Amino acid sequence: MSVKTVAVIGCGIGRSHIVEGYVPHPDRFRVKAICDLNEERLQTIGDEFGIEQRTTSFKELLADESIDIIDICTPPGLHLEQVLDALAAGKHVVCEKPLTGSLKGVDRIIEAEKHARGALMPIFQYRYGDGIEKAKRIVEAGIAGKPYVGSVETFWLRTGEYYSVPWRGKWETELGGVLVTHALHLHDMMLNLMGPVAKVFGRVATRVNDIEVEDCASASLLMQNGALVSLSCTLGSQEQISRLRLHFENVTFESSHGAYTPGKDPWKIIAANDAVQARIDEVIGDWQPVAPRFTTQMAHFHDFLCGKGPLPVTTKDARRAIELVTAIYQSSDSGEEIALPVGPESPKYATWRARTR
Structure with missing residues (x-):
């Protein structure tokens, strides 16, 4: 069984990915590196799990050819560009929810996946x-x-x-x-x-x-x-x-x-x-x-990477969930029922931020 090396970006929810998703599968994954802008947290998590490679530089890990998977656990506003950069670097990518903040962003990711060597798995551990x-x-x-x-x-x-x-x-x-x-x-x-x-x-x-x-x-x-x-x-x-x-x-x-x-x-x-x-x-x-949550999702992801099963969660799954959010926001603003699918003609396709409180 092939052991995949992982870099976890963001050590908040990233710690749960390590504890539930990677530590239970030592024959499948090895967390080789962690990245966080909080130096104290970076050192604490590194010491807790014996992870030697610790950095505040996301780009450093993208350039590291020994890393197979970039696991993105940063604040949501960073997800879109980090996913696109990781795919462009040829990495497999895991990304916490929400994958991004608009249908336009999801569609950018779907287009990038068509040309990427690696696979993207959004997180839906529930x-x-x-x-x-x-x-x-x-x-x-x-x-x-x-x-x-x-x-x-x-x-x-x-x-x-x-x-x-x-x-x-x-x-x-x-x-x-x-x-x-x-x-x-x-x-x-x-x-x-x-x-x-x-x-x-x-x-x-x-x-x-x-x-x-x-x-x-x-x-x-x-x-x-x-x-x-x-x-x-x-x-x-x-x-x-x-x-x-x-x-x-x-x-x-x-x-x-x-x-x-x-x-x-x-x-x-x-x-x-x-x-x-x-x-x-x-x-x-x-x-x-x-096993619940990340433990089973990550196991299925490894099976997929080894050609033993389908990708457990896809970008289309993430798009479906984000499309529902978009429709609810649009309905709340307009007072109207919204029919799906929601496309570029929607006032909420590119951004949700114009919502009226």
Whole structure:
């Protein structure tokens, strides 16, 4: 098995990538280098994991031919140019969410990928865990049947202390609010199980914190398959939960309520009758436990790099999630329902920052 060398750029959430994504797979990955502008954090993380190569220079790592993968964990406003630079340098790239802050930016990345030697994998780690992966297997087996209705709730808490970090809460550097940096996870999980969106009506507001971006939002979706889905999210919940409840013809799924582990068991999987339950048991009765979050996503990424499986998350997946954000922002500003796909004709295609508070 080929061991891939990794440089982690940004040691905040980057530490979680190391702990969950790379340390559990010593036969697949070796974190060779880390990069951070905070010298104290750089040294602390380097000492913790025995990483000798430590630098404040992103360009230095792009030029290092011994590095296979650039893992971008920097503030969101830096993602677009760093992804493009890493692809141009011939590296494989992992990038935290949001991949970028507009559909125009995503489309620039998609165009760059066509000419790149390396592959890009956006991060959507909440797709991985026993609960959601069982649900996905049941849906893909055709057991769930027609999708009816779903609700997705991202009820988290972020206070002024969270926004004391200079880049947070600003359009230029965080790129958006609760829709972009928090609820995007749950919304991707829903899309992964319910399919693409046809129409969106949404509202956003800034009610919890004194910030530029939104911290409350709600939306009503019509899916392409005819199902109806409601989304609601806030950063002002005194109890933090993440919850999906999805109703199909033959099965109702409800996720665990762990704010940051909604893909893990226990999930409720409620069959319509004994016959449906028997079919479910055939599909997941021999289930082998799946490691949650980054551990499984990175394992699948290594399989892809070795030609043993598909790319687990693609830029098209990231575009679909960002397209939903774009439609909600556009609907909130216009007061109108927005039909997807959203293209260059949208006033929000190139930027979200013109939103009216």
